[in-house]
Amino acid sequence: MDARVEEHAEVLVDWSARIEDGDDVVLSVGPDAHELAVAVAEKVGERGANLVTTYSSDEVSRAYKLAHDGDFDEAPAHELALVENADVYLSVGGGRNTSEGSDVPADVREAYGKSREQLREARMDIDWVSTVHPTRSLAQQANMSFEEYRDFAYDAVLRDWETLADQMANMKDVLDDGSEVRLVKEDTDLTMSIEGRTAVNSAASVAYDSHNLPSGEVFTAPEATEGEVLFDVPMTLRGERVQDVHLTFEDGEVVDYSAAQNESVVGEILETDAGARRLGELGIGMNRGIDQFTDSILFDEKMGDTVHLALGRAYGSNFPEGSEDEANDSAVHVDMITDMSEDSFMEVDGEVVQRNGTFRWEDGFSE
């Protein structure tokens, strides 16, 4: 076994999920993530925790949904009981075809998703962490060879997380103390209020209220957005390739939009509900182990030198206890990414915090 598989398992079990003796652990395994599942099982056993392994196959799920009449039962009792009685939920993704669900009609997918809302909430109530095992199918999606993709994925996952968490704490401090963020680059001059919000130092550990491995971003919940922004990092939204989305905001709401490819997908997202036209997240990528885009939001949005904004639902973790502000609510949360590596800067309360990808506390920063 590649030693990095073992290291990945160790980061997941110890740093991310903090699994302890006696914990009841659910491990959800993708069909091609077997190798990582074996390594995780070993670590879970070493810690003296209890393991239930579930099988997360898009082919199984597609067959089930297509055959069903579409009137799905809400939160089946056996699945809900499994999650509600667990302490930890680990998702180790990795299938054989990232397009496997493509011929499941959108209304069936939505009905299925809606029937599982209570299950999702139950999962969020326990210590959950999502990661992926590098598979051939993910390499293909990234337009990379399998070997190259594995190197890429492990560079992103096998960080010195403690040190990265310390660096990210600088960014969290700036955002927690600040009231207004401004992003400036080509076709972009956007201001957002972050007054009264708490930034999350997303250091890939439940101890940091961070649930992705890899992570490496600091995020908060903006409002009162004004101006324009260009998302120049290509992405796949609802199965379609979308390029150069440009949004114009007034009074916190999108009032104009365009895209160089599949513009209609952006329109559909904005039409979902009122919350879909407002921002739910401002995230600052700080994982320098991620050095290229791979058409996977798990990795792309964490990349150093990028900033992402999400239309739709905000995270409760950005609202301090006792806050009277309401988190933006929506059925969607759609992340879009802009490259901040060149000819760009980010200001907080008029002071430049990042210029051309370099943060104020890093070598080579120039005001």
Place this chain on the structure above:
Amino acid sequence: MDARVEEHAEVLVDWSARIEDGDDVVLSVGPDAHELAVAVAEKVGERGANLVTTYSSDEVSRAYKLAHDGDFDEAPAHELALVENADVYLSVGGGRNTSEGSDVPADVREAYGKSREQLREARMDIDWVSTVHPTRSLAQQANMSFEEYRDFAYDAVLRDWETLADQMANMKDVLDDGSEVRLVKEDTDLTMSIEGRTAVNSAASVAYDSHNLPSGEVFTAPEATEGEVLFDVPMTLRGERVQDVHLTFEDGEVVDYSAAQNESVVGEILETDAGARRLGELGIGMNRGIDQFTDSILFDEKMGDTVHLALGRAYGSNFPEGSEDEANDSAVHVDMITDMSEDSFMEVDGEVVQRNGTFRWEDGFSE
């Protein structure tokens, strides 16, 4: 997809498990049983039932057990809750190496098994069915090519179960009405009392209190066994190849034993506890779709022209409600098979019921 995979799924879901709208179903999937799992998911979706898929990998399980300190928690709450809240438990086996657990020390395996007793009981309390997807690893164990093995497995599984159940009802009637069974062949003359017992017509359906697919046997719980018996069908017991086990019974207990190969394994089994020296089951194989031995008890013991006896634990289903007899109790239940196709007969209360493999109600039977 091989059409037989779909048929296998349909038999499992409809004939065996009788899955209905709204049922909460757990589907346990082996790493190489993916194809059958997809077909089963489709049928479960068609019926409008709810699906949780678990992953049953011997590699995952081995890694977990070897890493654990061996002091396993009893029936973890999350796993118990999953099973207790389910209506149906389907196990679709099929791994990549039937010897994967071979280097897990026996005491660890036993401790793990013991910690899961309550889970096993909870599973037995709901509608459970075990089957296997024909895999390359099972073909290898059977000493067959993959194609040949698949033909073999589907011949066994895809029976006209309704007709077979009717045929087996004849055997059940004979056993229910009878008091004493006698088996006679080379090195074999054994009598057993079956007075006051109810035979189970094991027709591969929960509706018949039968939980294996394939099945095709009628079984009861004997006692007061006297005489000798030769098990001339080779088998693997505790990972060891065992040949020609010969047992001598007095007053219902084994008083002498021998084997042509790995005799010590038989000795170990007999030493487990007092119940391990008595019979827990007399089973009569009636599945004529199974025409050769494949070193898998799921198939071998159902083969037409064979009879099997199990040392150890008896099934409660053989004891009619209100019976004051106690089922033989033991930590083990070890099936051993004898070939009844030639120079042999079985009598019930002095009347020949089967001679040289042919039953009384079949063409070609001679008293």
